[in-house]
Amino acid sequence: MRKRGKLYGIGLGPGNPQLLTLKAVQVLQDVAVIFVPRSDSREASLAREVVAPFINPNHQVREFVFPMTAVAHKREKALREIALSVAGVLDEGRDAAFVTMGDSTLYSTFFYLLKELKKIRSDLEVETVPGITSFSAAAALLNRALAVGQESLAVIPATANEQFLYQVLSAFDNVVLLKVAPVLQRVLGILAELGRLEESAFVCRCGLTEQLLVDNLATAGDLPEDYFSLILVSRSREGII
Numbered sequence: 001m002r003k004r005g006k007l008y009g010i011g012l013g014p015g016n017p018q019l020l021t022l023k024a025v026q027v028l029q030d031v032a033v034i035f036v037p038r039s040d041s042r043e044a045s046l047a048r049e050v051v052a053p054f055i056n057p058n059h060q061v062r063e064f065v066f067p068m069t070a071v072a073h074k075r076e077k078a079l080r081e082i083a084l085s086v087a088g089v090l091d092e093g094r095d096a097a098f099v100t101m102g103d104s105t106l107y108s109t110f111f112y113l114l115k116e117l118k119k120i121r122s123d124l125e126v127e128t129v130p131g132i133t134s135f136s137a138a139a140a141l142l143n144r145a146l147a148v149g150q151e152s153l154a155v156i157p158a159t160a161n162e163q164f165l166y167q168v169l170s171a172f173d174n175v176v177l178l179k180v181a182p183v184l185q186r187v188l189g190i191l192a193e194l195g196r197l198e199e200s201a202f203v204c205r206c207g208l209t210e211q212l213l214v215d216n217l218a219t220a221g222d223l224p225e226d227y228f229s230l231i232l233v234s235r236s237r238e239g240i241i
Helices: 022-030 043-054 072-091 109-120 134-141 162-171 181-193
Strands: 006-011 033-038 060-065 096-100 125-129 153-157 174-178 200-204 212-214 229-233
Touching: 006 022, 006 072, 006 109, 022 043, 022 096, 022 125, 033 043, 033 072, 043 060, 043 096, 060 072, 072 096, 072 109, 096 109, 134 174, 134 200, 134 229, 153 162, 162 181, 181 229
Parallel strands: 006 096, 006 125, 033 060, 033 096, 153 174
Antiparallel strands: 174 229, 200 212, 200 229
16 A cells, blocks of 8 residues: 655745745755645745745646635635645655745644645644744844743734734733734724834835835834734833843
């Protein structure tokens, strides 16, 4: 009986190929098939650009649409089709990688796929390869600590309800706000009301040629409502960045 292939879920980091881990590069070079999800944003083309330096003529790269929709039956149908495609490759005894931007364990399409795959192939061999998160890379670009000492840190989607945003921004020393694009003006209003604009930085397209860094939102002008953007909120610190 043919041995089934192994599936790797690979986090590609924020977008700069130089920020891939050595493990991610090794796996990308070794697998037979690379699955690249495509959505309505630029994530798909960006993911393809990130893996491009590591693709060789022996690779098979398969792109597919992962619908960013709240309609459950459409999302489940698409996931089922993708899972069957991945399972088919693994059943042939070929190893495959499913790549996602950022870290494969954080708000990642990989775990939607893995859940569906386990319904049809419960005994899959799977390895998750983490990547550098967008907010770690953003903090590094700004030479900002995400948290020090006994400080608290929260990582949340900015699309959460308003009451929750107020609670988190009031209770935590440091906050990472992801998915800010569709609610940017609302978030800026909350930060202003809580007196935390000066402590906040806006980072867009981190590590890419078109990146934008704004280290103090109290003095910021117009900001782009870009899918690849986030806000870092940090308590002022005496004698430390």
